[in-house]
Amino acid sequence: MKIAIFYGSTNGNTAEAALKIQKRLNTDIYDVGKLKNGDNLAKYDVLILGTSTWYDGDLQDDWDSFMSHLKAADLKGKTVALFGLGDQEGYGSDYVSGMRLIYDMVIDKGAKVIGLWDDIGYSYESSASVIDGKFIGLALDEENQSELTDGRIASWCDQLEASLKGNA
Numbered sequence: 001m002k003i004a005i006f007y008g009s010t011n012g013n014t015a016e017a018a019l020k021i022q023k024r025l026n027t028d029i030y031d032v033g034k035l036k037n038g039d040n041l042a043k044y045d046v047l048i049l050g051t052s053t054w055y056d057g058d059l060q061d062d063w064d065s066f067m068s069h070l071k072a073a074d075l076k077g078k079t080v081a082l083f084g085l086g087d088q089e090g091y092g093s094d095y096v097s098g099m100r101l102i103y104d105m106v107i108d109k110g111a112k113v114i115g116l117w118d119d120i121g122y123s124y125e126s127s128a129s130v131i132d133g134k135f136i137g138l139a140l141d142e143e144n145q146s147e148l149t150d151g152r153i154a155s156w157c158d159q160l161e162a163s164l165k166g167n168a
Contacts, residue, residue, distance in 0.1 A: 038069025082137025
């Protein structure tokens with residue numbers, strides 16, 4: 001099973017999280033801001049997609065540009081996991097909502113999403129990325145809860161590994 005992380009990062013926090021996940025899962029990794037097309041998406045069975053959320057629930061700029069490639073990709077039969085970064089205190093009304101834009105796209109394209117994450121331990125007003133009390137992927141907040149990041153990544157990666165073994 002081939003796994004890759006695709007991420008977009010403006011200030012480096014999403015890149016740092018992607019590198020921690022890569023180290024933990026031993027995957028390939030791509031910065032979507034440096035890709036000229038979406039050809040690499042087809043090479044992998046499992047895609048781990050990471051973005052930060054900007055302003056009022058917007059995607060990170062590189063992801064905004066890369067979405068056309070994701071839309072053109074054949075995702076049927078692929079497994080996708082999402083992770084998102086945001087500021088739950090400064091932007092609590094749209095905390096990690098950027099993940100939802102990617103989630104909707106991959107679901108529409110026929111992918112299976114794994115890696116849902118409990119919203120316990122967070123303090124936000126609302127998020128488009130919460131369905132039935134769970135985030136649609138790992139939610140991280142480097143502004144207010146950076147001390148929890150490594151533990152959350154470790155637990156989430158364990159969860160992904162268990163889900164993927166179940167799919168094998």
